[in-house]
Amino acid sequence: MLVTSGGQLPSFHFLIILFIIVTTVRSGSARITSTFTRSEWPSTDIPLDNEAFAIPKGHNAPQQVHITQGDYDGKAVIITWVTTDEPGSSKVLYGTLEKKYDFSAEGNVTNYTFSNYSSGYIHHCLVHGLEHDTKYYYKIGDGGSSREFWFQTPPKIDPDTSYTFGIIGDLGQTYNSLSTLEHYMQSGAQTVLFVGDLSYADRYEFNDVGVRWDSWGRFVERSAAYQPWIWTAGNHEVEYLPNMGEVLPFKSYLHRYATPYMASQSSNPLWYAVRRASAHIIVLSSYSPFVKYTPQWKWLREELKRVDREKTPWLIVLMHAPMYSSNVAHYMEGESMRAVFESWFVHAKVDLIFAGHVHAYERSYRISNIHYNITNGDRYPIPDKSAPVYITVGDGGNQEGLAGRFVDPQPEYSSFREASYGHSTLEIKNRTHAFYHWNRNDDGKKVPTDSVVFYNQYWARNLQRRRLKRNHIRTIERGTATF
Numbered sequence: 001m002l003v004t005s006g007g008q009l010p011s012f013h014f015l016i017i018l019f020i021i022v023t024t025v026r027s028g029s030a031r032i033t034s035t036f037t038r039s040e041w042p043s044t045d046i047p048l049d050n051e052a053f054a055i056p057k058g059h060n061a062p063q064q065v066h067i068t069q070g071d072y073d074g075k076a077v078i079i080t081w082v083t084t085d086e087p088g089s090s091k092v093l094y095g096t097l098e099k100k101y102d103f104s105a106e107g108n109v110t111n112y113t114f115s116n117y118s119s120g121y122i123h124h125c126l127v128h129g130l131e132h133d134t135k136y137y138y139k140i141g142d143g144g145s146s147r148e149f150w151f152q153t154p155p156k157i158d159p160d161t162s163y164t165f166g167i168i169g170d171l172g173q174t175y176n177s178l179s180t181l182e183h184y185m186q187s188g189a190q191t192v193l194f195v196g197d198l199s200y201a202d203r204y205e206f207n208d209v210g211v212r213w214d215s216w217g218r219f220v221e222r223s224a225a226y227q228p229w230i231w232t233a234g235n236h237e238v239e240y241l242p243n244m245g246e247v248l249p250f251k252s253y254l255h256r257y258a259t260p261y262m263a264s265q266s267s268n269p270l271w272y273a274v275r276r277a278s279a280h281i282i283v284l285s286s287y288s289p290f291v292k293y294t295p296q297w298k299w300l301r302e303e304l305k306r307v308d309r310e311k312t313p314w315l316i317v318l319m320h321a322p323m324y325s326s327n328v329a330h331y332m333e334g335e336s337m338r339a340v341f342e343s344w345f346v347h348a349k350v351d352l353i354f355a356g357h358v359h360a361y362e363r364s365y366r367i368s369n370i371h372y373n374i375t376n377g378d379r380y381p382i383p384d385k386s387a388p389v390y391i392t393v394g395d396g397g398n399q400e401g402l403a404g405r406f407v408d409p410q411p412e413y414s415s416f417r418e419a420s421y422g423h424s425t426l427e428i429k430n431r432t433h434a435f436y437h438w439n440r441n442d443d444g445k446k447v448p449t450d451s452v453v454f455y456n457q458y459w460a461r462n463l464q465r466r467r468l469k470r471n472h473i474r475t476i477e478r479g480t481a482t483f
Contacts, residue, residue: 196234
């Protein structure tokens with residue numbers, strides 16, 4: 001017990017307060033460029049005969065199983081799998097008791113060719129009308145080759161619902177990728193926010209491109225079959241490869257990875273939005289047209305109007321190319337999207353923007369550069385309490401290796417940066433606070449390295465709103481202290 005001027009404070013209350021003080025100080029004025037030097041496995045893809053890519057036994061057994069959210073509010077999932085010998089059934093059996101399937105849903109099947117590769121039969125099945133906060137078991141496939149999995153639906157939409165997201169980007173299929181994935185699966189996170197660059201299959205040629213898409217699907221199944229991965233497309237999904245006769249962008253990705261784009265009134269699977277627990281998540285495409293009057297621009301303008309911070313206080317944006325990065329690699333590649341959308345994000349008080357692309361980790365302060373134009377000379381980002389925090393998590397472990405060269409000196413907008421592999425978690429506690437952690441993969445071990453308490457832009461930053469609803473907030477804050 002800690003004795004204070006108001007009496008005795010329980011020790012766990014003191015620990016929470018100490019954590020907030022320490023992490024808030026860490027996110028304050030001190031800029032950090034980590035000097036950590038990796039001694040990790042080489043950035044080469046795992047051999048195809050490795051058990052990480054094991055093919056399930058049985059004739060036409062479903063493989064590459066993964067799920068994503070299937071609607072706007074978390075009461076549906078899209079279940080995807082591949083069969084290789086023949087189409088087989090596209091039916092999903094499901095229920096709330098293990099091995100007792102009271103319901104069924106019928107999906108559809110597709111396939112495609114890429115150069116001289118022919119895909120397996122790709123099944124997508126929308127399972128809808130689910131109950132919130134419920135564990136469902138599901139079964140796919142035929143006869144003795146069928147397989148069984150489960151997933152947990154999110155709590156209903158509510159501003160004070162706690163929920164934990166994982167953030168992974170640029171994963172690939174190396175031993176470093178495997179380390180990241182295994183560490184993530186130990187984190188307790190409930191849904192992955194994936195910020196693009198999945199398999200890196202485009203680094204191969206001809207038939208091997210499709211083969212490495214298949215191996216990656218089996219690789220992530222250990223997680224993606226049991227919890228939703230919210231997909232963002234990256235540059236390695238474009239696959240514009242005219243030397244192989246392939247000029248249709250995103251061909252493999254769009255056949256394999258479905259998104260609930262129509263539920264958010266989007267016209268394209270590459271940009272969409274979902275609401276999950278207390279978060280409103282917007283996914284953008286860095287490699288699709290986004291300038292004024294394009295479909296993505298028009299859609300985002302309307303989607304930001306649909307955000308209701310009274311119901312989903314946490315507003316999160318996912319993209320692939322970072323709008324702010326002080327790494328030499330891909331420097332300023334996100335500048336064109338920043339020029340188009342940054343003022344919208346500041347006006348909407350977006351909490352966090354996650355990106356990948358740069359194979360390192362970096363977190364910014366809340367800054368903006370919305371006053372810049374080519375005549376006024378105000379070309380430097382400045383502190384802005386209404387701005388998002390920009391976080392680059394392009395460090396999943398892919399075969400291209402780490403981006404180890406940062407701009408020197410470290411810019412004032414950059415809070416913490418390190419060239420290491422890892423993943424992040426965002427633990428939303430209530431409408432006012434979330435705990436964020438970036439975890440480095442250090443010699444195969446998960447090492448918490450960057451930790452911050454984020455205050456919600458809509459609730460915690462608006463003192464007048466907090467005064468008006470102080471009784472409610474006090475109740476929630478008492479609840480927070482029990483974590």
